[in-house]
Amino acid sequence: MPGGRPRSFDVDAALDRALEAFWRQGYEGTSLTDLTTAMGINKPSLYAAFGNKEELFGKVLARYLGGPGAYVDEALNAATGREVIERLIHGAIDLTAGEGTPHGCLCVKTVQASGPEAHAAHRDAVAARKAGEVALRKRLEQATDLPSRHEPATLAALVHTVSDGIAVQAAAGRSRAELRRIGNLALRALLD
Structure with a gap:
């Protein structure tokens, strides 16, 4: 045939x-x-x-997720919890405000602007975000170098919230330099 x-x-x-x-x-x-x-x-x-x-x-x-978003898996393999978080925040900035790429995040854009006809895409993007947060929580549970005041699940959710905010700001036109200053301030607040 x-x-x-x-x-x-x-x-x-x-x-x-x-x-x-x-x-x-x-x-x-x-x-x-x-x-x-x-x-x-x-x-x-x-x-x-x-x-x-x-x-x-x-x-x-x-x-x-396997291409431009692969920085997440690479960050999760960093030696310390601090490095994991730093690489995630800086990676989000590089991805969402990089030269030659669309500004913003594919997942965040899909989650934010989805009507009933986009249910499957919305569900898939939310699932990808949740899987990333679960993987981060598991990695942070293994970290011994982070401030003891942080509970891993809450810290993972906060890091994802900061990353999502970076993506929204990048899509709104914030420069990479501005986002780097914001990301560094967030890192000091989280890790110091």
């Missing part, structure tokens, strides 16, 4: 372009026309290769 026509486009390149479109405009702000234009394919090719918009977003979210 024939397998159909071979794809005439690079799937990885198309996913990268879809990632950028979703990252710039958020899930709901990105139409199918935006996606097909960015990806350089037509709608039938999008559906055949990636499924519907929700399924494409799921693939893009995984690509984001």
